[in-house]
Amino acid sequence: MKRPPIVNSQELARTMTAFQQSRVILTGHELGVFPVLDREAQSSQKAAESLGCDPRATDRLLNALTALGLLKKENGLFSLTDLARTHLVPDRPGFLGFLGHAGQLWKTWSTLTESVKKGTAAAFEPMEGRGPDWARKFITAMHTRGKDLAPQLAQAVGREGVRRVLDVGGGSGVFAMAFIQDNPGSRATVLDLEEVLALTRDYVRRAGLEDRFEYLAGDYHTAELGEGYDLVLLSAIIHINSAQENRSLVARIHRALAPGGRLVIREFIMDPDRTSPLFGALFALNMLVGTKGGDTYTEEELRDWCREAEFSRVERRADLHDSGLMIAYKG
Numbered sequence: 417m418k419r420p421p422i423v424n425s426q427e428l429a430r431t432m433t434a435f436q437q438s439r440v441i442l443t444g445h446e447l448g449v450f451p452v453l454d455r456e457a458q459s460s461q462k463a464a465e466s467l468g469c470d471p472r473a474t475d476r477l478l479n480a481l482t483a484l485g486l487l488k489k490e491n492g493l494f495s496l497t498d499l500a501r502t503h504l505v506p507d508r509p510g511f512l513g514f515l516g517h518a519g520q521l522w523k524t525w526s527t528l529t530e531s532v533k534k535g536t537a538a539a540f541e542p543m544e545g546r547g548p549d550w551a552r553k554f555i556t557a558m559h560t561r562g563k564d565l566a567p568q569l570a571q572a573v574g575r576e577g578v579r580r581v582l583d584v585g586g587g588s589g590v591f592a593m594a595f596i597q598d599n600p601g602s603r604a605t606v607l608d609l610e611e612v613l614a615l616t617r618d619y620v621r622r623a624g625l626e627d628r629f630e631y632l633a634g635d636y637h638t639a640e641l642g643e644g645y646d647l648v649l650l651s652a653i654i655h656i657n658s659a660q661e662n663r664s665l666v667a668r669i670h671r672a673l674a675p676g677g678r679l680v681i682r683e684f685i686m687d688p689d690r691t692s693p694l695f696g697a698l699f700a701l702n703m704l705v706g707t708k709g710g711d712t713y714t715e716e717e718l719r720d721w722c723r724e725a726e727f728s729r730v731e732r733r734a735d736l737h738d739s740g741l742m743i744a745y746k747g
Contacts (some may be wrong), residue, residue: 436739440480441504442519449478450496450504453487457495457572482603508661513560514551524705531705540708548611555615558652566594568736569651572656573743582645582672584636584665585653587612588619589629591682591696596628597645607632637661638647641672648673651682652739654718655699658709663721666744673746685740695738700727706743 422428444450448568452458452466467474476495476612481487502510504590523539530538575595579602583592596602600695604625610633620629622624632639636653648669654662669679684696691697696712703710715732719742722730735741 420444423582423685436482438518440467440524442515443477443485443523443594444481444486444504445504446519447477448498449481449654451506453494453496454501454505457490459492460494463494493632499553503574511560511635516556517557520550520553520725521526521702521706524704526559527705528701535642536708537548540706548747552615555612556589559590559619562588562590562651565736566591569680569682569741570594572733572736573647573678575602577676578646579650580645580674581605581647582607582641583651583670584641585614585656586616586651589616590619591649591651592698593625594622594628595649597623603628605632605642605645607634607636607641609633609635613689628675636665641668643672644674645672646674646677650679652684653710654681654683655703656707656710658711659713659717659721661712662707663724666721667725670727670744670746675746677746679722679744679746681718681742681744682736682739683718683742684738685718685732685742686712688716690714693738701714709710715740 445463447469449463449467450735452463456632458466460478461471463478463560464471464474470650478487479489481500482489482494486497486504487494488497496505502508503512504515505511516725524537526539544740554659568589578595578599581592581595581602581604581606585588586608589604589606592604592606596604596686597621606613606629606731608616610630613631613633616631620626628666632642634640637657641648650665650669666679673679684693684699686696689691690700691713700712703712719730722744725744727744729745731743733743
């Protein structure tokens, strides 16, 4: 039996104001508080000078971060807790790369009321017009999220017989990398916008896989996909598109696969009534405020698109964290 996430007035009140805590953390990140205090413990006055901010306002921000457990305050000096030092200082191994993109989401979520009235993103901006800084933050967030998840996906799907991989909207290429690493003779192609591929090439170079990657620049709705792939990845792509766009994309992927090839879909898959999982229900609204027609979809919808594209078999695998996994086979 499903338990509502909000069960009493106290939880309701806390949820209504939870945005205040997230805004404090995001502002701390945007101002550079965490790397400044990582260098040394500082008074709020000195921190304000380092950050170029108002002293009184900086003091109140640092006090709030201390109340949240992210800073320590001793003898008037502020320093990082171990949690903040590990996860909030850029360039450290445990840095939560999603932070920058979370600040961007704050802006789009502020348009939710108007987007619900309108039925689509009230302040939609094409990816090509969002600029290199937006793309960098977004790809950083997706790569950070994918580093641990990609090897798990490759293991769950299996690399056997995989020689050519196409990663549609592949971003940093982190999922394609997982399928060709430790898989001699395999190659990967990443399809994404040119401004994204500039970032992809750098991630691939750092992984030492330059000689095994190719790149297709363009919009995956219209770009030529090529043919003869053993595996095509749609990792967190379905939710960006409308149902009709997904129907068309899945059909084109079927044509691009070699006989016996597989389409792998990693996605937030909704229960039939669309009220759970909670993350997916919220993510549907994230797509409402950020895209023209994106949404989260049910398993049956994904199966329908694959059947219409004439895939011979579709199976649901065990979920990976908060993502569902489905594999469609070309007969």
